Amino acid sequence: MTSAVLAILILIPTATFIYKVTVLDYRIANILPQTEYRVGLRMTLDGGDGRVRVATYAPVDDVRQTISEESQSAPQVLHYTIEAEGLNRQAIWLGAPVPEGVEIRYEFSALLSAVDFTIAPDLEVPESYPRAVREFLQPTEDIQVDAPEIRERLHAIGADRGPLGERIQKIYDDTAGLGFRTFKGTTDALTALRLGEASCNGKSRLFVALARATGIPARLVGGLVLQAGSKRTSHQWIEAYIAGHWVPFDPTNHHYAALPAHYLALYRGDEALFRHTGEINFDYMFTTRERLVPSPEARASFSVLNVWDLFARLHLPFSLLQTVLMLPIGALVVVLFRNVIGVPTFGTFLPALIAASLAATGLMWGMVSLVIVTLAVLFARLGLQRLQLLHSPTLAILLTVVVMSMLGTSLVADYLDLEELARVAYFPIAVMAITSERLYLVLTERGPRAGMIDYGGTLLVVLACYLVMNSTAMQVLVSGFPEVLLLVIAANIYLGRWVGVRLIELWRFRRLWRGEGART
Amino acid sequence: MNTLMTTAPREHWLQRWQKARERLAPLFGMNRRNVELVYAHNERRHYPLADDKIVCKELLQAIGVPVAPTIAIGRGLFEVDALLEQLREREDFVVKPASGSGGDGIIVIGKRTEAGWQTPKGRQIAVHELRQHLANITFGSFSKEMEDRILIEERIEPHALYHAFWSDGVCDLRVIVLRGRPLLSMVRVPTHRSGGRANLHQGGIGVAVDISKGTTYRALSQGKEVEIHPESGELLIGRDLPDWETCLKVALGAASAVPLGYLGVDICVDRRWGPVILEINARPGLEIQNICGQTLGSALEKAGLS
Numbered sequence: 112m113t114s115a116v117l118a119i120l121i122l123i124p125t126a127t128f129i130y131k132v133t134v135l136d137y138r139i140a141n142i143l144p145q146t147e148y149r150v151g152l153r154m155t156l157d158g159g160d161g162r163v164r165v166a167t168y169a170p171v172d173d174v175r176q177t178i179s180e181e182s183q184s185a186p187q188v189l190h191y192t193i194e195a196e197g198l199n200r201q202a203i204w205l206g207a208p209v210p211e212g213v214e215i216r217y218e219f220s221a222l223l224s225a226v227d228f229t230i231a232p233d234l235e236v237p238e239s240y241p242r243a244v245r246e247f248l249q250p251t252e253d254i255q256v257d258a259p260e261i262r263e264r265l266h267a268i269g270a271d272r273g274p275l276g277e278r279i280q281k282i283y284d285d286t287a288g289l290g291f292r293t294f295k296g297t298t299d300a301l302t303a304l305r306l307g308e309a310s311c312n313g314k315s316r317l318f319v320a321l322a323r324a325t326g327i328p329a330r331l332v333g334g335l336v337l338q339a340g341s342k343r344t345s346h347q348w349i350e351a352y353i354a355g356h357w358v359p360f361d362p363t364n365h366h367y368a369a370l371p372a373h374y375l376a377l378y379r380g381d382e383a384l385f386r387h388t389g390e391i392n393f394d395y396m397f398t399t400r401e402r403l404v405p406s407p408e409a410r411a412s413f414s415v416l417n418v419w420d421l422f423a424r425l426h427l428p429f430s431l432l433q434t435v436l437m438l439p440i441g442a443l444v445v446v447l448f449r450n451v452i453g454v455p456t457f458g459t460f461l462p463a464l465i466a467a468s469l470a471a472t473g474l475m476w477g478m479v480s481l482v483i484v485t486l487a488v489l490f491a492r493l494g495l496q497r498l499q500l501l502h503s504p505t506l507a508i509l510l511t512v513v514v515m516s517m518l519g520t521s522l523v524a525d526y527l528d529l530e531e532l533a534r535v536a537y538f539p540i541a542v543m544a545i546t547s548e549r550l551y552l553v554l555t556e557r558g559p560r561a562g563m564i565d566y567g568g569t570l571l572v573v574l575a576c577y578l579v580m581n582s583t584a585m586q587v588l589v590s591g592f593p594e595v596l597l598l599v600i601a602a603n604i605y606l607g608r609w610v611g612v613r614l615i616e617l618w619r620f621r622r623l624w625r626g627e628g629a630r631t
Numbered sequence: 632m633n634t635l636m637t638t639a640p641r642e643h644w645l646q647r648w649q650k651a652r653e654r655l656a657p658l659f660g661m662n663r664r665n666v667e668l669v670y671a672h673n674e675r676r677h678y679p680l681a682d683d684k685i686v687c688k689e690l691l692q693a694i695g696v697p698v699a700p701t702i703a704i705g706r707g708l709f710e711v712d713a714l715l716e717q718l719r720e721r722e723d724f725v726v727k728p729a730s731g732s733g734g735d736g737i738i739v740i741g742k743r744t745e746a747g748w749q750t751p752k753g754r755q756i757a758v759h760e761l762r763q764h765l766a767n768i769t770f771g772s773f774s775k776e777m778e779d780r781i782l783i784e785e786r787i788e789p790h791a792l793y794h795a796f797w798s799d800g801v802c803d804l805r806v807i808v809l810r811g812r813p814l815l816s817m818v819r820v821p822t823h824r825s826g827g828r829a830n831l832h833q834g835g836i837g838v839a840v841d842i843s844k845g846t847t848y849r850a851l852s853q854g855k856e857v858e859i860h861p862e863s864g865e866l867l868i869g870r871d872l873p874d875w876e877t878c879l880k881v882a883l884g885a886a887s888a889v890p891l892g893y894l895g896v897d898i899c900v901d902r903r904w905g906p907v908i909l910e911i912n913a914r915p916g917l918e919i920q921n922i923c924g925q926t927l928g929s930a931l932e933k934a935g936l937s
Contacts, residue, residue, distance in 0.1 A: 450662055501770070502777070610663035612655060623926055624654040
């Protein structure tokens with residue numbers, strides 16, 4: 112009976128898996144979720160009696176990047192507008208008079224992809240270009256296309272002759288080969304050439320100058336190299352107009368006719384990222400967070416039981432889908448720990464639920480806040496024990512302590528500028544409350560030793576659940592093939608009849624099976 | 632001399648692994664106990680019979696299995712004063728919550744004093760303190776439920792041998808029974824560390840009993856083998872337990888009184904009444920395998936039940 116049920120539970124998902132991959136042409140590679148970046152720009156300034164104007168570039172959509180969920184917040188006195196300016200979009204805040212210590216926040220989400228171009232070897236440098244492109248051949252103050260030194264350098268490296276591909280390769284090699292040095296402010300093309308070393312903007316300007324001099328339209332691109340965390344540094348690279356495409360080159364970080372997926376373009380042209388009225392003590396900081404979202408190709412390719420589309424239609428976030436789909440996997444991990452290893456935990460669902468909650472707060476700070484709240488519960492218990500109250504009111508007081516300690520943690524963390532810890536409020540209150548109740552009951556009924564063992568076991572299993580539930584491979588598998596949940600049921604049926612000795616019992620009964628002191 | 636010494640050839644790890652596996656096969660872990668013993672022989676709805684001392688006691692008395700004489704039963708707060716009136720002239724009794732576990736809420740009362748009573752250890756208990764305790768039991772302070780009943784029994788006077796093992800509390804004799812056959816047996820002896828309780832995980836000493844002869848052969852204190860009780864100094868092993876045949880009969884009688892196929896029967900041997908049932912457990916623990924140095928699997932085989 113059991114084996115028949117098991118066979119069915121294993122056969123169905125295996126068959127649909129094979130059907131999806133072979134007949135419906137599911138691509139595992141497509142299922143891999145993409146990284147979506149949430150970029151926040153925080154600007155601080157001190158106003159005064161005069162007019163204040165702050166402008167920066169807002170990213171635009173192109174073949175590489177898709178921008179969404181754009182938002183800003185600024186004090187009432189600052190008026191916010193977005194203006195198109197050539198190829199770029201400018202976000203502008205205007206106001207007067209503006210108080211001191213003003214903070215402007217501007218945020219957006221970006222989905223980025225990598226690009227890689229191949230330049231045909233026989234491609235010649237065209238005689239003429241469309242009018243819109245022609246301006247990118249002109250000299251500017253900092254890109255001295257006509258300077259004799261630029262011409263000489265072009266000739267010296269042999270980039271003034273031959274097919275387009277060869278010329279651009281030589282220019283790239285020459286600029287990428289310059290020494291790197293961080294300069295404050297702007298380095299023009301000639302200075303970079305004379306010094307033989309430059310930062311990203313000097314190298315890029317020299318690249319643009321040389322390309323324009325040899326007849327290839329080129330322009331500067333300013334943006335950010337995204338990685339989770341905070342930074343002030345922006346980056347510059349260039350684009351050259353080749354066979355009708357603007358092809359990227361980054362001589363500083365060595366990307367030839369290619370860009371990796373974490374480059375975000377903010378503006379094109381030789382511009383400054385920020386423009387603001389003087390004497391306002393301007394400062395800024397970019398912060399970047401990463402999260403996974405399903406790739407559009409995968410969403411389109413799934414035709415059967417497409418849970419992603421279902422969630423999209425219901426306007427539910429992908430992270431919720433991940434949580435919901437991964438919970439049974441987490442519960443299975445708990446079962447393995449309890450029944451196969453023998454680690455005691457508070458209940459079967461609780462470690463999986465805690466692990467799911469940690470997705471919102473991050474592993475470390477979520478654990479820290481959990482420990483803080485449970486410590487508060489322990490202290491509260493010391494006092495409550497003396498009062499000898501009835502059960503239900505005791506637990507109601509406990510819930511209040513949980514809420515107060517969560518609020519207190521948020522307040523203190525905010526005061527200490529620990530933004531991650533302040534997000535403890537994201538931790539579902541129900542999960543926090545149930546954990547505290549369990550801890551309290553075990554401590555009361557079975558003593559501090561058992562309570563601490565169960566608590567430690569729970570934290571350990573939470574960690575394991577978090578690692579499994581947050582693994583991309585697992586999430587891809589379950590969201591692309593929800594029928595694997597039948598396999599989870601099958602595994603639980605098997606484990607439900609499994610009568611093997613738990614790992615911890617091997618230790619507990621070691622004398623018996625090692626044959627020491629056994630009675631025959 | 633050295634040249635004459637031979638060493639046993641070291642076994643291949645695979646052989647050693649297989650031997651360990653063979654020895655492991657009859658060991659009962661928690662999973663196997665639950666699936667093959669508890670779920671297979673005990674219906675969940677019958678657990679309360681074992682968990683409620685009063686229900687259990689009534690079942691046992693009904694078919695003549697000996698138990699400690701009941702003095703009174705209290706069903707709620709409204710009976711507390713009547714109970715106290717009944718106990719006013721009494722000495723040597725025990726107050727128990729009907730569904731407490733692990734000995735929680737049990738108070739042993741010794742001699743009468745001016746203000747009330749004193750425990751065998753000499754702690755004074757005034758009448759109002761006993762009233763408070765009885766009320767707490769009815770509020771369910773020692774049970775998982777919101778209310779509970781009070782059981783008041785005559786105090787057991789342990790048989791001379793058990794008294795010699797430990798004089799401050801009660802040693803109990805546990806017999807594991809499956810489908811009417813005794814499997815393993817041990818005596819649990821309290822220590823100072825266990826606070827006078829016989830529970831092994833609280834520091835009590837487990838003494839293995841040979842089920843065919845009623846003789847003790849091994850004693851474990853906190854996982855270490857001992858021969859004498861570290862505090863009372865009494866020899867624990869090689870002792871013939873009193874009334875062994877009757878003990879087994881009483882254990883099997885108790886097992887037949889309840890609809891549970893697998894159970895642990897806890898017995899106390901009183902010097903006046905002989906063996907009496909203390910309580911019954913529908914999910915007895917596995918530590919008895921370590922105490923007896925014998926797996927449940929081999930015990931099942933010996934009993935012809937495997």
